[in-house]
Amino acid sequence: MKSYRKELFFNIPSRRGLQNITPEVQQAIYESGVKEGLVLVNAMHITASVFINDDESGLHHDYEVWLEKLAPEKPYNQYKHNGFEDNADAHLKRTIMGREVVVAITNGQLDLGPWEQIFYFEFDGKRKKRALIKIIGE
Numbered sequence: 001m002k003s004y005r006k007e008l009f010f011n012i013p014s015r016r017g018l019q020n021i022t023p024e025v026q027q028a029i030y031e032s033g034v035k036e037g038l039v040l041v042n043a044m045h046i047t048a049s050v051f052i053n054d055d056e057s058g059l060h061h062d063y064e065v066w067l068e069k070l071a072p073e074k075p076y077n078q079y080k081h082n083g084f085e086d087n088a089d090a091h092l093k094r095t096i097m098g099r100e101v102v103v104a105i106t107n108g109q110l111d112l113g114p115w116e117q118i119f120y121f122e123f124d125g126k127r128k129k130r131a132l133i134k135i136i137g138e
Helices: 022-032 057-070 088-097
Strands: 002-010 017-020 037-043 048-054 100-106 116-122 129-137
Touching: 002 022, 002 116, 022 037, 022 116, 022 129, 048 088, 048 100, 048 129, 057 088
Parallel strands: none
Antiparallel strands: 002 129, 017 116, 037 048, 037 100, 037 129, 048 116
């Protein structure tokens, strides 16, 4: 069994931002040489998420609106976590969207369904962040 590890680095210039990372994950699979196995992709920060869905701008907008209704950024004083930082909403948004995805690798390719893509979603950006890709298989 082979094992391969790679990190992706992000510096989202705004507080929140969404990035399709499917090509980078597929590239890591090529680099690993794994033909049959699994790939784990997870955000390595507690204010970011990795998830799978459609790459459609209307849906991306809907995420932003929906998440802001569920965990509004402001007023900051509505959260007990806020004090030193003003990112309590980012922690909650990450919990809603999830930490990681696991995808099958078949014939050296991501085995995704129609329209499925892998995304990194940052909720407290403006600084360097990262995601882990871990691949195991044959």
